[in-house]
Amino acid sequence: MKIIECPRDAMQGVHEFIPTEKKAAYINSILKVGFDTVDFGSFVSPKAIPQLRDTAQVLEQLELENSSSKLLAIIANVRGAQDAVEFEEITYLGFPFSISETFQQRNTNSSMGESLYRIEEIQDLCTRNKKKLIVYLSMAFGNPYGDKWNSDIVITWTKKLAQMGIKTIALSDTIGVSNPENISYLFSKLIPEFPGIEIGAHLHTTPDTWEEKIHAAYTSGCRRFDSAIKGYGGCPMAADQLTGNMPTEKLISYFKKNNIATGLNDTAFAEAMLLAGSTFPI
Secondary structure (H helix, E strand, O other): OEEEEOHHHHHOOOOOOOOHHHHHHHHHHHHOOOOOEEEEEEEOOOOOOHHHOOHHHHHHOOOOOOOOOEEEEEEOOHHHHHHHOOOOOEEEEEEEEEOOHHHHHHHHOOOHHHHHHHHHHHHHHHHHOOOEEEEEEEOOOOOOOOOOOOHHHHHHHHHHHHHOOOOEEEEEOOOOOOOHHHHHHHHHHHHHHOOOOEEEEEOEEOOOOHHHHHHHHHHOOOOEEEEEHHHOOEOOOOOOOOOEEOEHHHHHHHHHHOOOOOOOOHHHHHHHHHHHHHHOOO
């Protein structure tokens, strides 16, 4: 079981700048918990996401010596990838690839065709620098723009990415439209069809739908889950303002209830939960 804690996703939409030292202290508390991976920052234009303009400075302050967690940084283009691969501490680069043409243009300022070419370039860069590329298939469960969506489109793009050598793909519910039916359908189709690829779940949820979504993904074979403490961050475009990231504490409670081992340190997690309250100006 892999849990990917996502403080980057939690922080990126916060308007008030969180001081670098505060970010680093919070991420350091997360690094003690035992998560497989920590999605800690991004190398994107500071104009696009001003909150994360200090990612390199945050990285300098991270205490990695006694942590088993690997670091993941989000990038949106080749230039960002070139910056990220310079840091030995980073294991994974994450690239958001939308199967909605409209959203891809908005999110990365490029068409799907251009973005596919970018993925090839970034994958080559990762290979040469001993990094691993994770592709987030955003709008995997539907989109609000009227662009064509169906499960076959998701499968087609997964196939293209597999042919490019991508080994980890996270199905991302960018606007909170996933439900047990489409979650079960996609994971139960993709996991057997692509046995060499790790298919993860980056789900967004309302306070009353988290359990049915986790259950649908887990029982359909998913063993990689993204989440954020307290469900911070998530979907600025979601119609329902209660829609946020999957809360890590809910994910953990589901696994405990079903006797599924996570290997996490409960005491360290409780401390990270406490620190979240004073880190976010909410």
